[in-house]
Amino acid sequence: MGANGGRPKDAGDAVTQSLSRIVDQLDATLGPALLDRPDAVHAHRKAVRRLRSTLAAYRPFFDDDAVRRLHHTYRDWGGELGEARDLEVRIAVAQRFLDPEADPAAAPMLDALTAAYASAHRRVARRGVTAAARRRRADLAAFLEAPPRTAKAARRTKRGLRRRLVKEGEHVLRRAETATAALEDDVALHELRKAARRLRYAVESVTRPPVDLFGAAATALAESAERIHDLLGDVRDTLAFAQAYEGVAAADADTTPAVRARAEAAERLDALPAAVDDLRGALAQFR
Numbered sequence: 001m002g003a004n005g006g007r008p009k010d011a012g013d014a015v016t017q018s019l020s021r022i023v024d025q026l027d028a029t030l031g032p033a034l035l036d037r038p039d040a041v042h043a044h045r046k047a048v049r050r051l052r053s054t055l056a057a058y059r060p061f062f063d064d065d066a067v068r069r070l071h072h073t074y075r076d077w078g079g080e081l082g083e084a085r086d087l088e089v090r091i092a093v094a095q096r097f098l099d100p101e102a103d104p105a106a107a108p109m110l111d112a113l114t115a116a117y118a119s120a121h122r123r124v125a126r127r128g129v130t131a132a133a134r135r136r137r138a139d140l141a142a143f144l145e146a147p148p149r150t151a152k153a154a155r156r157t158k159r160g161l162r163r164r165l166v167k168e169g170e171h172v173l174r175r176a177e178t179a180t181a182a183l184e185d186d187v188a189l190h191e192l193r194k195a196a197r198r199l200r201y202a203v204e205s206v207t208r209p210p211v212d213l214f215g216a217a218a219t220a221l222a223e224s225a226e227r228i229h230d231l232l233g234d235v236r237d238t239l240a241f242a243q244a245y246e247g248v249a250a251a252d253a254d255t256t257p258a259v260r261a262r263a264e265a266a267e268r269l270d271a272l273p274a275a276v277d278d279l280r281g282a283l284a285q286f287r
Contacts, residue, residue: 008211011160012061012153015054018205020144022051026137033081034128036121041088045081048074050201051140057168057202061160063148070143073136077127084124087117093241097257105249158213161206162286165221168199169283172225176276183269193232196279200225217286224279231268231275238265 008014025047032040052074059067091113098106127133147153152160172195179188203222207214242261249255 008157008213010153011058011155011157011164012147012149014157014161014206014211014213015058015061015153016144016147017210018054019051021208021210022047022054022205023140023144026051026140030128034125036125041081041084041121041124045078045085048078048081049197050205052078053198053201054205056198057205058161058164060164061150061153062143063150066143066148070140073139077133077136080124080127084117084120087113087120089237090240090244091117093237093261094245097241097245097261103257105245109245109248161213165199165203165206165218166283166287168195168202169221169225169279169286172196172199172228173276173280173283176228176272176279180273180276183272189232189235193229193236196225196228196232200229214286217282221279221282221286224275224282228272228275228279231271235265235268238262238268 008017026044029040029044029047033044052071055062055067055071091110094106094110094113098110100106100110155163172192175188175192175195179185179192182188200222203214203218203225205211207218207222238261242258242265245258245261246255249258
């Protein structure tokens with residue numbers, strides 16, 4: 001529904017609706033994340049990322065300083081969550097490659113990761129209930145109660161949103177050109193992954209209820225962006241495991257787990273050019 005019920009009156013109203021839904025997700029996932037319920041840190045971190053991606057993609061519709069403040073405060077909170085979530089993922093990847101009964105390095109590695117996660121989650125639990133956390137949420141509520149709109153927010157709904165999404169898609173393709181020219185460049189791959197994630201969430205924010213605009217072409221665009229994001233995430237996680245394993249294994253140990261992880265990462269990276277081509281085609285269909 002729009003600000004006063006019904007369909008969005010313009011592009012800015014559509015984004016405000018989307019942000020309101022994301023805030024509902026933030027509120028619903030916060031408690032479980034602080035209590036360390038299964039997959040709850042992941043769910044809350046994803047909601048934070050959706051919020052930041054939506055704010056960034058549609059920044060021209062709102063006062064730049066107001067958007068920047070929210071984006072930065074939730075970046076800091078997302079970083080706290082990210083430390084815990086990344087350790088969760090590292091544990092899952094290690095469990096996939098290791099055999100604790102056969103590998104003497106497995107149990108110590110898993111124990112260390114589990115302890116690190118517990119420590120990271122304790123920080124999340126403490127900082128999720130501070131005065132700073134309450135101010136962050138109050139600032140977001142104030143933003144939504146009286147959105148600091150710019151003149152660009154009054155653009156016709158679909159036209160204004162489509163223009164922003166095309167720009168986001170073009171940004172991903174520029175990042176992809178740099179990354180695919182040097183697949184060993186970790187920084188370029190990371191920037192591509194972030195750009196693809198932002199495009200995915202920006203599309204999903206206006207193609208799902210309550211906004212629910214566009215159609216199959218937009219869905220395909222979001223899915224192609226998600227494919228790139230997930231592919232590069234898998235590469236990062238498996239390489240991180242390989243590096244960590246090589247750091248703790250004895251000099252004369254069998255490094256098969258690390259070799260397998262590196263081979264899997266290379267296979268995933270080989271799929272990147274095709275994934276970029278898919279996104280290029282999806283963007284052309286969406287324009």
